[in-house]
Amino acid sequence: MAHFVIIGAGECGARAAFALREKGFAGEITLVGAEPLHPYERPPLSKAGSADAADPKFIATLEKYTESGIRLLTGLEARDFDTTSRTVTLSDGTTLSYDKLLLATGASARSLPGASENSPHIRSLRTHHDAAALRDAMKPGRHIAIIGGGFIGLELAATARLLGAGVTVVEGLERVLKRGVPEEIAHLLTERHRAEGVDVRCGVSIAALTEEGGKAVIRLSTGEIIEADLALVGIGARPNVEIAERAGLTIENGIAVDTYLQTSAPDVFAAGDCCSFPLPIYDGLRVRLESWRNAQEQGTLAAANMLGLDEAVSAVPWFWSDQYDMTLQIAGLADGAVLHLRRDLGPGAFILFHLDAAGRLIAASGIGPGNTIARDIRLAEMLIAARAHPDPAALTASDVKLKSLLAA
Known part of the structure; x- marks a missing residue:
């Protein structure tokens, strides 16, 4: 029976483990985490909404891992792995054999x-x-x-x-x-x-x-x-690449992977904060993203590719931050933008659209109270994914719905 090992029991690793089961993998899954707690959400750690929370927001109950046939090892570090023998050595001396390996080691504070x-x-x-x-x-x-x-x-x-x-x-x-x-x-x-x-x-x-x-x-x-x-x-944060370096994997602002999250070693994948990858939507620009949604999406994508489904990275980068009653959301990457257009959405709420020299929408940045910008940022994200060249005048006109630009 095939054995898939996941190093890193954070958002990305946990999502990958459950996605493997959801996609029909019937073999063994071992999820290894250095923290004593089972996987939890990290965004609430810095946000006011959970300021008085004594317990973290767990991604799933311990019973869910058992029911899904996921062997969860917490409080253990993966010290080394060998791509020839296909083994992982843990901090307690345990050796795990793997058929496929996922590195979801995350990042550490600088x-x-x-x-x-x-x-x-x-x-x-x-x-x-x-x-x-x-x-x-x-x-x-x-x-x-x-x-x-x-x-x-x-x-x-x-x-x-x-x-x-x-x-x-x-x-x-x-x-x-x-x-x-x-x-x-x-x-x-x-x-x-x-x-x-x-x-x-x-x-x-x-x-x-x-x-x-x-x-x-x-x-x-x-x-x-x-x-x-x-x-x-x-x-800031630095990617946790030490174990990959010791194994001889290619490192480039994180563990270097291709569009299928495959590392330079056979049957070894990396995903989430620890890896850098080429973004097809930005002509192969290699990036490393530290965000909750990227960790989620790449966990699921890594699971698909460990199963040989050959699904390439296609998501538009997205990030959000809550401060007081204000929410900031950013879709896309604004590097290379030459035109910045503003659309007002109401008191204290607006979106800036970032276009490149060819007039293509490459990013959108918005801020406003509550959820005032969420819908338009989502539509902007879809325009970015479609490689749209929207009319600049229409982007700034509050009475022109972004949905109509997407339809066009």
């Missing part, structure tokens, strides 16, 4: 060079354990310093303010959300954070981050010192 390590007052956010420690510090009268003005940092800033903690955000670049978010939207979010009482500082570098006297102490390049009950380092 550390700040020179920062004190193993301090309870200096944290990052990747796991439920990290989130629980952060929530303990997010109380009235406490002060949280967030290093990095990216999505995780700003979401945590919003969560901390809603829970009553004081917040300072320090961003080394000239503005927050520099990567992938238009300046117009970043400015709106910055002003909203400031209105909520967040001290947002951009264009400031950090000389040192230490723990002193039960506090996190941040020394800025300007000479100023910021003290906080807890400092969160949110300066």
Whole structure:
């Protein structure tokens, strides 16, 4: 009987395991996770909606894994795998033989060079354990310093303010959300954070981050010192590729795979945050995406291709962020855009459409309260997938429905 092994029990790995069963695979499935908890959703870790949640939002119950015939091994790391003998060695010395192997190892938080390590007052956010420690510090009268003005940092800033903690955000670049978010939207979010009482500082570098006297102490390049009950380092993530490197796989901003998520080794696949892949819709541009939906979609796609169904990557990149009552959604990749058009959708809600030199819609970025932008971003995503060249005037006209452009 064939044995498929999945390394990484996060969103991607868990979805792949269930998708294998849904697609009719009757062999053995072993899902290996380093965390002691069974697979859970990670987006809620930084979002205010689950600020008081003691337990993570599990992807499925333990009974569901048993019923589906999925052997779930938690609290164990996969140390090595050998592509010749087709074996995986675990941290407890166990050896697993595989017929097909999926690497869904995810990503880890980047550390700040020179920062004190193993301090309870200096944290990052990747796991439920990290989130629980952060929530303990997010109380009235406490002060949280967030290093990095990216999505995780700003979401945590919003969560901390809603829970009553004081917040300072320090961003080394000239503005927050520099990567992938238009300046117009970043400015709106910055002003909203400031209105909520967040001290947002951009264009400031950090000389040192230490723990002193039960506090996190941040020394800025300007000479100023910021003290906080807890400092969160949110300066991005790095793909977990170490096990793939040791096995001799090709690494290129993550574990390099083709459009079928196949690595450079036979019968070894990779998916989710840990891999880079070519996007046909952007002429084969190789990208690595850190997003919940990409992890879901690639888990299912990897399962299909482990079964030999030869399904290529076709999805349009999509990302969302919730901050206060505002939702930001981005579809596509705006790199290479030369024309940026705005469509207003109501008070505080708008979408920016990004077109390339040929007039093709390659991305759309929207922000607004609640779900005000969701429908139009979804339609924009469909236009991007269709490689549409919509009339610019129609994109900006609020009375012209995007659905009609899709039909055209």
